[in-house]
Amino acid sequence: MPAFWHWFVAAGTILFIIWCVWLVSWSAKQGPQGKADEALVGHKWDGDLEEWNNPAPKWWLYLYFITVFWSVGYLIAYPGLGNFKGVLGWSQTGQYEAEQQAAADRFEPIYARFAEMDFAALASEADAQKLGASLYASYCTTCHGSDARGAPGYPNLTDGAWLWGETEQQLTTTIGMGRNAIMPALGASLGGDDAVDNMVNYVRSLGGLVAADDAAGSAQPMFATICSVCHGTDGTGNQMLGAANLTDEVWLYGSEPEDIRNTIMNGRNGVMPPHGDLLGANRTKILAAYILSLSAAD
Numbered sequence: 001m002p003a004f005w006h007w008f009v010a011a012g013t014i015l016f017i018i019w020c021v022w023l024v025s026w027s028a029k030q031g032p033q034g035k036a037d038e039a040l041v042g043h044k045w046d047g048d049l050e051e052w053n054n055p056a057p058k059w060w061l062y063l064y065f066i067t068v069f070w071s072v073g074y075l076i077a078y079p080g081l082g083n084f085k086g087v088l089g090w091s092q093t094g095q096y097e098a099e100q101q102a103a104a105d106r107f108e109p110i111y112a113r114f115a116e117m118d119f120a121a122l123a124s125e126a127d128a129q130k131l132g133a134s135l136y137a138s139y140c141t142t143c144h145g146s147d148a149r150g151a152p153g154y155p156n157l158t159d160g161a162w163l164w165g166e167t168e169q170q171l172t173t174t175i176g177m178g179r180n181a182i183m184p185a186l187g188a189s190l191g192g193d194d195a196v197d198n199m200v201n202y203v204r205s206l207g208g209l210v211a212a213d214d215a216a217g218s219a220q221p222m223f224a225t226i227c228s229v230c231h232g233t234d235g236t237g238n239q240m241l242g243a244a245n246l247t248d249e250v251w252l253y254g255s256e257p258e259d260i261r262n263t264i265m266n267g268r269n270g271v272m273p274p275h276g277d278l279l280g281a282n283r284t285k286i287l288a289a290y291i292l293s294l295s296a297a298d
């Protein structure tokens with residue numbers, strides 16, 4: 001802090017302590033000091049209950065002095081007087097860094113051991129799973145839920161259906177670099193409400209939610225022209241683009257006709273934020289293996 005504030009804080013603190021000592025000593029000398037007529041303050045309750053003006057007991061007084069001495073000792077040992085760092089050399093950042101270092105010393109060898117392990121083996125290693133679970137709890141539950149089953153717009157990580165893939169490379173990229181899915185708004189390209197309705201029907205028939213009737217069938221050529229670029233001709237999706245598989249029973253944004261209509265009319269833009277800087281490569285790998293194990297267990 002600037003010199004002025006350093007002196008302001010330091011001088012203010014010292015003056016205040018001196019004032020406390022003076023105040024406690026001064027008030028200890030007050031009271032009747034043997035003069036009987038000053039012994040009563042003059043307050044009276046319930047007729048005969050009166051307040052006496054006796055000095056505080058000595059032990060009470062000593063407690064005050066002890067706290068004052070304690071504060072002086074504290075201010076010598078620890079930072080408190082302006083810029084004075086205290087003779088112990090303790091600091092908040094120092095403590096934080098020491099704790100970080102202690103954690104790193106403790107965990108880095110474990111991380112390093114896991115980092116060398118084969119990915120599939122890591123996904124069934126008990127200690128790695130425990131570590132993965134705690135990393136998941138700290139970084140991922142806000143969006144994917146504490147049970148990893150997600151919510152509309154936030155994928156369920158336990159269902160074995162993957163927008164972006166389940167290999168080590170794909171999962172570590174998803175977690176480390178993040179993902180940005182772009183499903184464009186295509187209502188206008190389809191032309192008109194009926195065409196959109198038919199497409200909704202067609203998509204639902206791909207997913208086995210309705211039987212493919214004529215209305216659905218009439219959208220098939222349109223699907224082949226517009227949608228297959230990303231979702232594939234058979235609608236099974238494309239993990240390079242995060243384009244959903246439309247033929248399974250998993251629906252990120254819901255399977256009701258309105259949900260699918262909404263997706264087609266307005267587009268979707270699911271964003272998985274990057275966590276690589278936060279986690280580092282070793283922890284990203286442990287977490288990826290943990291995520292893989294979630295769907296294997298299901």
Ligand code: HEC
Pocket residue numbers: 136139140141142143144153154155157161162163164165171174175179180181242269270271272273275287291
């Ligand atoms: C701010 C919210 C948010 C947080 C935090 C978040 N995610 Fe995600 N994640 C998403 C969204 C949204 C998607 C879907 C992106 C899309 O639509 O393609 C996603 C997708 C994923 C996928 C791809 C799923 C698939 O089907 O391919 C994985 C794996 C994943 N997240 C793991 C994690 C892990 C592990 C963490 C914790 C380090 C995490 N996420 C934290 C929002 C989040």
Ligand code: HEC
Pocket residue numbers: 163181182183184186190199203223226227228229230231241242243244246250251252253254260263264268269270271
């Ligand atoms: C440019 C590539 C692209 C095109 C073209 C495209 N989509 Fe998509 N679509 C995506 C992506 C990427 C997602 C995933 C969005 C997300 O995760 O936020 C998606 C998601 C969807 C979903 C949501 C699936 C779910 O699980 O909720 C539906 C339905 C869908 N698309 C239908 C269509 C239809 C119908 C067309 C053609 C009219 C189409 N898409 C064209 C890329 C595309």
